[in-house]
Amino acid sequence: MQASPLRNEETPTEAPSPRQQAVLDAALTLMVEGNDPLTMDAVARRASCSKETLYKWFGDRDGLLTATVRWQASRVHAGRYEVSGLDAATLRENLLDFAESWLAVIASRTSVALNRIAIAEAGSRKSNLGGIVLANGRFAIGERVKPVLEAGRAAGLLAFEDSETAFRTFFGLVGRDIQIRLLLGDALDLDAAGIRSDAARAVEQFLALYGQANP
Amino acid sequence: MQASPLRNEETPTEAPSPRQQAVLDAALTLMVEGNDPLTMDAVARRASCSKETLYKWFGDRDGLLTATVRWQASRVHAGRYEVSGLDAATLRENLLDFAESWLAVIASRTSVALNRIAIAEAGSRKSNLGGIVLANGRFAIGERVKPVLEAGRAAGLLAFEDSETAFRTFFGLVGRDIQIRLLLGDALDLDAAGIRSDAARAVEQFLALYGQANP
């Protein structure tokens, strides 16, 4: 089990124009509503544009989906974290922040809808939607968390050999069964309070496993 | 976040006849191969039966998918575990066994294909495939693991308040990012050795969090 080749899929291409953003937002809205099966007709109607324009801008259906996923991802990315001179409280706070924001993302209707489409598409080859979602979700957050973990280790607050393995444990403690249940249609509603307490529990468990008193 | 209403979906209806089982196996094979998009035509051709028979036996496409999921589930369920007079070694062994078999399931091509279809279907209402997969996967294993955890607590080997919460932590430690990565098409191959070491790590971590010396 070595590094996956999926991590450099972020390739933002050029940013969509405001009108194109409106179209992509329409597509997102339709996905999230989830009543109709996201047909090109439906997007065109919702966005008040012609199908011909859709095809001109995005090439084909897959291009539209790809652009939509990228557009959504571009709005989720947050700034990087400060990792120099880490103390225990700051480390805990950073991890808590990651856990909360990650839970908020995977519990959002947008994420569920996007992941459903990417997973469905990943079944039938000929589209890299799954890779894009992974690159902007799971792998993007891994690349942001691992420096924090490594800084924690450098500061003597954490002990682990491989930051990737440590992160995957953190990921499991935070996400548990939430994402698969939501993807499969379980009703499971996580409100803000539930997210906070889940995130806190995950962080405490992670620190119990990997933390050590600053020597 | 309370109990989900999905847990009594196992309703096995009557068992399929041998010929019907062959048809369902054909459907499974097609799903796993994943080249064509599991059309009724393809199933009929692969199973050497007529579409009319398919519709007569299973009602419609959704009925066929449902029967296929149930058929697969009926083969995965293993026997229950002995939970009386648990000692530390037996507890660890039981947990290890659960973790290994669960990892083997979610890493199998069959599980990935089935979950993909159920997730795709869960997007467009009108089908309870997702509920069935959940009931026979995540919830079924939960109902089998929780008695073991509770027996461990009764024997003074584990400490927790809520067995559901403890199980969800175990679930997260075992599965981590594996299922979502596979669903999204990541290549990630887990061989038997990888599964064993992953399972062992998860069990040790779980015991580090919830275990306590027998008083």
Added chain:
DNA sequence: TGCGTACCGTACCGTACGGTACTGTTGACC
């Protein structure tokens, strides 16, 4: 031997949807 049942194979139907073509209409620029 005739009849009914269960089934395969295949032709067929209707519709949904991806993709294209055509006809305005608007607005920028000369």
Added chain:
DNA sequence: GGTCAACAGTACCGTACGGTACGGTACGCA
């Protein structure tokens, strides 16, 4: 005002696929 590009709206095409109908065959049963 004339010209052109971009675009909305819509009609249209081809195909894939869910679902149905029907002819043909094998087999059990009287």
